[in-house]
Amino acid sequence: MSASAPAPQAGLIVAVTALASAVAFLDGTIVNVALPAMSDELGGGLVTQQWTVDAYLLTLSSLILFAGSVSDAFGRLLVLRIGLIGFGIASLGVGLAPEPVTLIIARAVQGAAGAFLVPSSLALITSLLQGTAQSRAIGQWTAWTTGASLFGPLLGGIFVDTLSWRFAFLVNILPIAATFVLLTRLRAADHRAPDARIDVLSAVLCTIGLGGIVFALIEQPNLGWTNPMIWLPLVGGVVLFTAFLLRQRTTRFPILPLEIFRVRNFWTGNLSTFFVYAALSLNGFVVGVYLQQGAGLSATLAGLASLPATVLLIALSSVVGSLAGRFGARLFMTAGPLLMAAGALLLLTVREDFDYWTQVLPSLVVFGLGLALTVSPLTATILGAIGGTRSGIASATNNAVARIAGLVVIAVLAAIVGGSLDLEGFHRAAIVTAALLAVGGVIAFLGIRTERSAETS
Template identity: 30%
Template sequence: MCVALVAVVASVSGLNVAQQALAADLDASQSQLLWIINGYTLALAALLMPVGAIGDRWGRKPVLMVGLVGFSLTNLASSFATEPNVLIALRVLAGVSAAMVMPVTLSVITTSFPREEQAKAIGTWAGFAGAGGIIGLFASAAIIDNATWPWVFALPIALAAVSFTLTAAFVPHSVEHTEAGFDIAGSLLSVLAVGGLVLAFHEGPERGWTDALTLAALAAGLLGTLAFVLVELRRDHPLVDVRVFALRGLAAGSVNLFVVFAVMFSLFLVLVQYLQAVLGYSALRAASGLLPMAAIMMPLSTIAPTIAERMGFRRTLVMGMLLLAGGLVLFAALADPTGGYMSVFPAILVLGAGVGLAMSPSTAAITSSLPEEKQGVASALNDTVREMGGAVGIALIGSVLNSAYRSNIEPIAGSLPPQVAKPVASGIGSALAVAGQMGADGKAVVAASRQAFVDGMTPALYLGAAVALAAAIFTALRGPKTAAEAEPRLHLSDHSEMAGAEVHNTVTAPIDADGG
């Protein structure tokens, strides 16, 4: 399952390092480049909920295998694309296939592993979900440094092929048996709600928050969300019983997971730019700078459920959020244009610890709040929270960073000729490109733009820290105290679970712990 998960998550971040090569080879505009990246995540996020429900009803294994085949074929076709619009369409189709893979990887774990092993398995899954983005960045950067951009698609294809083989051999067939009809209205409204909001947060920082497309997407997302809640409250068999959000475990898990991915995805954006534009690292060296975070995050995520059992769910999540907030403040304090990587290394380790400690207990709380026959939907809900958090975090933190940079660079840009001032004020990447053409005069522009970026990071990172601190306070006040309260399904006795089940979930074979 973790192999398939990494293939999907790595595809979110992998193409970021190939943007320059795509622009040159395909003659893609900046808008087209953004859609090559965002088209995938938009389709993935929008379809998670209905596809998760389809997996519950039609069988998780067949949906996963069809998704892996579609994912491989669309990535293979993408490597032969010669037009940017063709690549955009293929990336959207890859996102559709990824939506068939991502929620099922978790629901297979929560329905097939023995209950006493599920917490550890969920922790491992969460660790790979968090580190997959870093793995994608690193592998893609290594490929770009040594080959052409189409080879970036080789990684997800290879991972999907391995996962398909392991799934066919080891993953059991599991399916929900129910006479209730499929919630078509809820499914369509969930696509509108999530798709509209993700599109708005993707387009807002680029087009502006008053742009017609941004406002239309935001309105569609908000109205879709309202309609979804109203429709689901009236249905006997809803896609998601929205009343479950009143459960303290689900509420705390969702808030913390949203914040973790908002901070983590925006941190990737800030840290990679800091390492490349400020410290002058190559794409591969910059991606390597994130590996220590993954090295801390993955093992800690695996043992975090055990820590939550012993210390308490509330204490574990609060500690994770406080580490996250502290790491962001520490990063803001240590970052310096002349300080080098080691100056921010302690902050990177603290941030990895915070993410690892908070991520897997939050995931377990979300999936455990819904019954076994709804684990596809529960997993999709978990993944939707992640994707929404990432989109909001990048939009919010990125907007603050860009605004602060423009404000800081204005005194320098105002003294430059108009044809130079505009790119210098637009962003540090453009500023460095223009400075490289100015000869000796460009050195002052380089120094000023780097300092303006570092100074602009401070309010952006402080904002992220404030959000993490707010999540810690919310969890301290409203979060369940123990893991048993937060994860009711994992702590039920076999007898009570069987007595309370109205719908049976059939698993036809035992699962191998190493399979898939």
């Protein structure tokens, strides 16, 4: 166990970890408003747009747990540096991509590098800080990374309208360089668990299994379920992912220790996370694209459209966190998603004669209020359910669940919107978003309990 970092270094640790992780979260949402411009320049239509999002989410989701074990084996600072270098190189690949295939490959590499940034950042916090300093740092990390996710559409819109969509990715070099500068000022020895091992087979099973399933979901509307190009990857993916789960029960060094799912608040919190974050990904994708292609807004205005939700989240998160600690997270994890569901249904007021102020803004305000009620209690409940030396695993697992949820819902986007993101498809997506959020809220109501002990299941 490494010693606690000196007090003056606590702020630096937060800055390093938040900045390193923020680029991964930022790129996860910045792409939504850039998709129309990318499609116009490179071609490829809806399938390319889906794969631009899913290639990133696929590698990020499937490798994040493996990256946690690599971080334990080789040291958090070393893995963080490798992730930053990989993300910077991949960002250059995205920004300079001449055609869709290169773009999608570079996005996949970005996601892989991002997977190494997130768990190593949180592990660095938990290994160098303790007690209230650690709790405060995790809270600040969550606020900054969530803020980066919500700020992404606005930043992307500004680049698309004033320069090019390419600069939305090339700009990643700046925060990556800043993080390396801050790392030189961090006086901390790297921590490596002496008995840690890397289960490469589990990582391969997880990655290829998820890849086969998602490929089948994306291409099914084009080829049909009876096409061997669909059912073979689907069946193979299910078999390999099942083998991954079975291996976690027998291997000495599991990437995903299945026993943590025996903790009631942990597994119900993650189940709620799956539905809530599937809805968030669907809503972010559909609103970002439709406001440009359907309503005719510029990329900047489409990005500004999400600003009310961002402001409400930042303004209310600390207050909600305190109230959840006083009254219990269950109330907030139930009311928040249900309020977001109501906000999603307000998007049904959008018509051909589009008006942002009366048709979209009320939805975003209600949605933002629900989001503020949800995020902080959800994170605190899941980390608190496990706690101790496994808080990093708990966080990595929850991040993986959230990214997989986004990956799956974007993979079936064509089925949700009916093949085209016109006004009817936009309304269909709003209804599905509301349904997913309602399910997430009901799961939290039925499953979350007020126990704080990790031993309670």
